[in-house]
Amino acid sequence: MVVLVGCSDDKATTTTTAAAAGTTAPGATDGGTGGDGLDCGLANGQPATGDPIKIGAVVGATGPADFSSAAQGAQAYFNCVNANGGINGRPIQYLVEDDGWDPEKAVTVAKKLVEDEGVVGMVGSTSFVECAANSDYYATQGVAVIAGVGVPRECFFSSNIAPVNQGPRLSGIGAAEYAREQGAKTMACIANVIPNFGGWVCQGLEAWGAENGVTVQSFNGQPDLSDAETIMQQALATNPDAIVVVEAGPGVTGYLKVAEQLGATVDFYGPTSAYDSAFPAAVGEHWFGRFPAEIEFNTMDSTGPDNVLWQAVMAEYGASDAPIDSFSQGGFLSAKIAVDALLGLDTVDRASVTAAFIAVADYESDLVCSPWSFGEGDHHNANHTGRIVELNAEGGWTVVKECFDIPDPEIADLVG
Amino acid sequence: MLAIPDFGPFIVSGLAIGAVYALSGLGLVMLYRTTSVVNFAYGAVGAVGALTAWELQQNGLPEWVSWIAAILVSTAISTLYGVLIAGRLSGRDxxxxxxxxxxxxxLMIGFANWRWSDTPRSFSLPTDDFGPTVLGVRIIATKIVALALAAALSWGTSVVLHRTDTGLAMRSLASDRTLSSVLGVSQQRFGALAWAMSGAVGGVSGLLLADLVRLEVRTLTFIIVPAAAAALVAGLRSLPIVILAGLGIGLVESCGAVFTSVSNYRGIVPYALVIAMLMWSHRSKSIAIVAKDGR
Amino acid sequence: MNRALAAHWPTALRLLGIVALGVLVPNQFGAGWLSTLTTCVVVSLPAAGVGLLYGELGLTSLTQFAFAGLGGWIALRLGIGFGWPMPLLILAAVVVTAVFGAILSIPALRLRDLYLALVTLMVAASVNIALNAAGFPNGGGGFLGYQKVGKLSRLPRPSFATSDAAYFRLVLAHAAVVFLLFGLVKRSAVGRAWALTAQSEGAARSAGVKVTQLKVLAFAMAAAVSGLAGALIAGQLGQLAPSTFQPANSILLFALVVIGGARSPLGWCLAALLYRAAPYLLDQWGVDGNIATMIFGAAVIFNLLSAPGGMAEQFKGAGRKLIGLVAGMRRPSAPVAPDAEGLPA
Incomplete structure (x- = not known):
């Protein structure tokens, strides 16, 4: 049996075979003839061949939803960097581990990456459970995490984790703020019941509502949406002016479908997870011209240099089935910030990388409305400025509100 | 909130989700009565069929072709299991x-997530586009179809099981495998037939559930728990009672949502009721002198 | 060889084996494997509970992870809320889950086989709904000790087992004690009464066996070891989430215990290894998570088909043959192992 092999497996075998997991062999992609002309890292067209630099990520790939999009975006950028000179000649070996939405697994794979693989830092992580499970561990081990997409609260309230995104709470409040501008006075917040997620997200809308004269009622459904219809009825029963659904992309789709089936006429608003190229076709024409979403990064067709690079990198170096969505932009940005930090180092080890990550300040990118920083302290939410896009009549997305500060009372200490 | 809670929408919604439980519970009991197996993969197999239909529709095939394909896929998987595996496990607990x-x-969950990666998608049937409005809630025709299908299946299955030779053979196999085999009932043939029928019904319900619940393999797989609760109320036998129990469970679960302070716990209530009911109905304790299969 | 000595050397060998595991595993394996194997040892506890109920009494319980979740909740609530030390947390988790287990035995006294299995599945689903709704205690106030916002509190590990290696040994010691106790109970009058009850309840009753009390005891024991496992996971991770304790995990554990061998401690260990180490190994080999799920599903079916008595029996059979060969004794090959699950039939 499989297991017995595993039990007799010694440490040496384990670590060598582990390199195969979710990694790309250095310089293996694209032949690296230097003809891509993409501005990745050193952008010199030379495949990196030196001693690999290990960077890790923990994502929730298998489970109620696949949260590996950001890591796939980061992977594509690292591939591009490796084909363009790497980190001063050294390729990045990107080790992505799945936590299966289970904190026990999240702890195990983090230990594997940090202690067994000796990663110098973590980039592009996206998980519902990982931050709470590992935040203290990362602090103890002196590992810094530039998360692609932080989801629950602990991703934003930990000394060594700084996500490049806003988080579901801010994204939801951003959507609610736009709904308020459209005249909504009473709202319902729908987010799943997963502890440290749904309650925190909707509590954010309630706290924001209290300060802005909006009544918000919260409804937390099952993560697999098995009770979506009942939750929707609950929300509709309060007769709100607007309903904000804060879920992963497939979750938002599910709730909108239920609302359509129930013939709901109330206005719906969504977070950045809805901003996915597959989303319009999934929800269907019923929602064209009537579904605004807050986005944490720039529009996917924007023409700034970083977004154009993201598009090109995904086309050239991304997996053929890698999602093209907001989270992919987040993963890409986290990887780009990490590479720029690494390129400035003389010696690349965990201590220097952690220091370099934490020292990132005022990082300019057209992907985010305001510059991004990591910084010291236990609270990180540099990305707190967003846009609103609306699903237009043609099934595309139109920007209806440009960059604005998201007024979450909880981030008052960061906004100053 | 209103001073007196308005149950109206929750009753309508509860009956709708109840129809889903009824349909799944029916699938469980139909197979159980013919093979004495409770199939935890029932929803998963239906989901794989529905995902196949979705993919074919994305490739531009007509809807009816995709539906037939879905039913064929579910039937094939179920039959394969019945022939290759279920038969060889028939002597076990x-x-x-x-x-x-x-x-x-x-196997199905892994395959579905691998084949159809987790992107936003949804599945709709033409019956979504019309339907009446009851107690201020729009009821799409798909929900009515689901309930009607459950009723039709319940009736049809009873006819097949009690009025045909095939049905007699299936029932005899389910109640005593060894004895029926001795009497000349082919385990393999009728076992395979029972699994094939279950797969076909699972395929049809898979399409309906993908529309009414969600086109997601895990969600559709674990509908099996409330469905099993409905099946238990019916003693794993009576098909009409499965339907009533399914509707009842949906109703209780949905109406619990009216009480907002405890509504996150409301899913427990139907299970507690079902267990209490079973305790009551089994209150006269019988002692098995000779343990037999099924005990 | 001296007969009395011969009777004791397997026990001594086992003890030696456990000590060897405690010494070797933390030294020979990396952090990832150590964490995985710690979980395996923890999971061997609920697996032992399943094995006890199914192997000895022919009862199917799908609540093992639900009770582990309950035990974990209690440990976090008392540990974070009141700062109780680990031994007290374990005691509280064990006692409370044992009481709940005894309550669950009420359906078991009236329902059998599939009915009981499905009822326990509903209980498991209910516990998961409750855990999702209540959340695990994280430093908040009130009865639930859960807060939506605010700093996340963790359960600290006991001062004598802060390192991963020491914690592995702590968990191993607990498992060893539980396995020893289970073995003693199985060989006692209680164990013989269980066996008789499994054969025929009527016969057991007429022989004066107090069937009700014995079933309650079995359920309480199975639940208590799950509660112990929950407290140990809480200590291992510091924080918990409901996804660790899903009903599907309990069904899977049941299947794996049947595969491993419900009646033997080796079978329980195999089940625990299959539960956590096998998926981790597939991950190490770079197998995609979804493909790994498929392989795992296929393996469950295949092993249920191929080893009715469980893998443990096959190993023992092979072991006996090997010993026979080594000793050069001419005796018939090992008798066919009694069918673990067929026992009650």
Whole structure:
């Protein structure tokens, strides 16, 4: 049996075979003839061949939803960097581990990456459970995490984790703020019941509502949406002016479908997870011209240099089935910030990388409305400025509100 | 909130989700009565069929072709399991048989997530576009179809089981495998037939559930728990009672949502009621002198 | 060889084996494997509970992870809320889950086989709904000890087992004690009464066996070891989430215990290894998570088909043959092992 092999497996075998997991062999992609002309890292067209630099990520790939999009975006950028000179000649070996939405697994794979693989830092992580499970561990081990997409609260309230995104709470409040501008006075917040997620997200809308004269009622459904219809009825029963659904992309789709089936006429608003190229076709024409979403990064067709690079990198170096969505932009940005930090180092080890990550300040990118920083302290939410896009009549997305500060009372200490 | 809670929408919604439980519970009981296996993979197999239909529709095939394909896929998977595996496990405990179907469910979940990566998608039937409005809630025709299908299946299955030779053979196999075999009933043939029928019904319900619940393999797989609750109320036998129990469970679960302070716990209520009911109905304790299969 | 000595050397060998595991595993394996194997040892506890109920009494319980979740909740609530030390947390988790287990035995006294399995599945689903709704205690106030916002509190590990290696040994010691106790009970009058009850309840009753009390005891024991496992996971991770304790995990554990061998401690260990180490190994080999799920599902079916008595029996059979060969004794090959699950039939 499989297991017995595993039990007799010694440490040496384990670590060598582990390199195969979710990694790309250095310089293996694209032949690296230097003809891509993409501005990745050193952008010199030379495949990196030196001693690999290990960077890790923990994502929730298998489970109620696949949260590996950001890591796939980061992977594509690292591939591009490796084909363009790497980190001063050294390729990045990107080790992505799945936590299966289970904190026990999240702890195990983090230990594997940090202690067994000796990663110098973590980039592009996206998980519902990982931050709470590992935040203290990362602090103890002196590992810094530039998360692609932080989801629950602990991703934003930990000394060594700084996500490049806003988080579901801010994204939801951003959507609610736009709904308020459209005249909504009473709202319902729908987010799943997963502890440290749904309650925190909707509590954010309630706290924001209290300060802005909006009544918000919260409804937390099952993560697999098995009770979506009942939750929707609950929300509709309060007769709100607007309903904000804060879920992963497939979750938002599910709730909108239920609302359509129930013939709901109330206005719906969504977070950045809805901003996915597959989303319009999934929800269907019923929602064209009537579904605004807050986005944490720039529009996917924007023409700034970083977004154009993201598009090109995904086309050239991304997996053929890698999602093209907001989270992919987040993963890409986290990887780009990490590479720029690494390129400035003389010696690349965990201590220097952690220091370099934490020292990132005022990082300019057209992907985010305001510059991004990591910084010291236990609270990180540099990305707190967003846009609103609306699903237009043609099934595309139109920007209806440009960059604005998201007024979450909880981030008052960061906004100053 | 209103001073007097308005149950109206929750009753309508509860009956709708109840129809889903009824349909799934029916599928469980139909198979159980013919093979004495409780199939944890029932929802998963239906979901794989529905996902196949979705993919074919994305490739531009007509809807009816995709529906037939879905039913064929579900039937094929179910039959394959019935022929290759279920037959060889027939001498084992019912719990072991049920546990083996969990293996199938895992196989389906893994396959579906691998083949159809987790992007936003949804599945709609033409019956979504019309339907009446009751108690201020729009009821799409798909929900009515689901309930009608459950009723039709319940009737049809009873006819097949009690009025045909095939039905007699199936029932005899389910009640005593060894004895029926001795009497000349082919285990393989009728076992395969029972699994094929279950797969076909699972395929049809898979399409409806993908529309009414969600086109997601895990969600559709674990509808099996409330469905099993409905099946238990019916003593794993009576098909009409499965339908009533399914509707009842949906109703209780949905109406619990009116009480907002405890509504996150409301899913427990139907299970508690079902267990209490079973305790009551089994209150006269019988002692098995000679343990027999099924005990 | 001296007969009395011969009777004791397997026990001594086992003890030696456990000590060897405690010494070797933390030294020979990396952090990832150590964490995985710690979980395996923890999971061997609920697996032992399943094995006890199914192997000895022919009862199917799908609540093992639900009770582990309950035990974990209690440990976090008392540990974070009141700062109780680990031994007290374990005691509280064990006692409370044992009481709940005894309550669950009420359906078991009236329902059998599949009915019981499905009822326990509903209980498991209910516990998961409750855990999702209540959340695990994280430093908040009130009865639930859960807060939506605010700093996340963790359960600290006991001062004598802060390192991963020491914690592995702590968990191993607990498992060893439980396995020893289970073995003693199985060989006692209670164990013989269980066996008789499994064969025929009527016969057991007429022989004066107090069937009700014995079933309650079995359920309480199975639940208590799950509660112990929950407290140990809480200590291992510091924080918990409901996804660790899903009903599907309990069904899977049941299947794996049947595969491993419900009646033997080796079978329980195999089940625990299959539960956590096998998926981790597939991950190490770079197998995609979804493909791994498929392989796992296929393996469950295949092993249920191929080893009715469980893998443990096959190993023992092979072991006996090997010993026979080594000793050069001419005796018939090992008798066919009694069918673990067929026992009650």
């Amino acid at each position: 019912q719990s072991v048989n049920a546990a083996a179907t969990l293996g199938v469910a895992l």
